[in-house]
Amino acid sequence: MSAEAKLIELKLELPPSPKPVGVYKPIVIAGNMAYLSGHGPLKADKKLITGRLGLDMDVEAGYEAARITGLGMLATLQTNLGSLDKVKRLVKLLGLVRCTDRFDQQPAVINGCSELFRDVFGEENGVAARSALGTNALPGGIAVEIEAIFEVEV
Template sequence: MLEQNGNKTVASSLSTRLKELKIELPSPPTPLGAYVESSDTGNLLFLSGTLPIVNQKLAVSGRLGKNLSVRDGQQAARIASLNALAIAKQHLVNLDRLKKLVKLTVLVVTTEQFTDHAAVADGASDLFVQIFGSKAGHVRLVYGVQSLPIGAPVVVDVIFEIEPTSQSLTKR
């Protein structure tokens, strides 16, 4: 991540940035089925969809447009995104290998009349912009669904660009 410091551009590590923002990552959640939470290939890290789980329990449940507000949905998306970062850290060991968020997909459980999907997804996007900076940018897809696992109101699905390890560089 690059930051402007006067006329100089300086590199800032992701772990340093999280400390500056006073963001502590939770313990990574465990899979709910027969799959792995993360898989990398080349310079990309793919994560399974993450839920708004805190201490192995669903932190927010319900349906947007019925018993949850946009703000509730944003909070759920932020928690799910923090879980995604925790899974990335577990996979990579060194979180500073994350270069940027490439793609963000947010699924939102809604009523048929609900139309503020993008505002809910901003709960995730805003967190990633805080961490990676606005210039890093990411593409995004957000859509409404009828239901999600364990009654979650949102699922966050991410693809990160990562620094290859020195071991993977020597294989080329």
């Protein structure tokens, strides 16, 4: 099943593609690779999900923030490629989690994005190499920031 058909089957509605808030491009396509800049958890009401895992957010809230971030990343891909069906596969995912020093469940948080991509692109093409790291600060106090590399059809 195509990624676009999967969106419909899963009843997923993509938000508008996030706009850059600095001097960078949200996506750069070089050859058959699409490099997505770090995306944050931007909700439909245009508010960012802020907080620190292990302090004022639990794993479930972080998971949801990562999932919302993934939806924004899909929107960026769809806007710039014209269709998610042009994505061949996810190659690499890097997730940063704003957290306390004692919080050690970064992978469980970033699963919110990883599981979304798996559900949309399939087990073979939607699961990639991945890193999930904790950090003490992210721009604007956002809970997560995620970047990715995709192989695409050009």
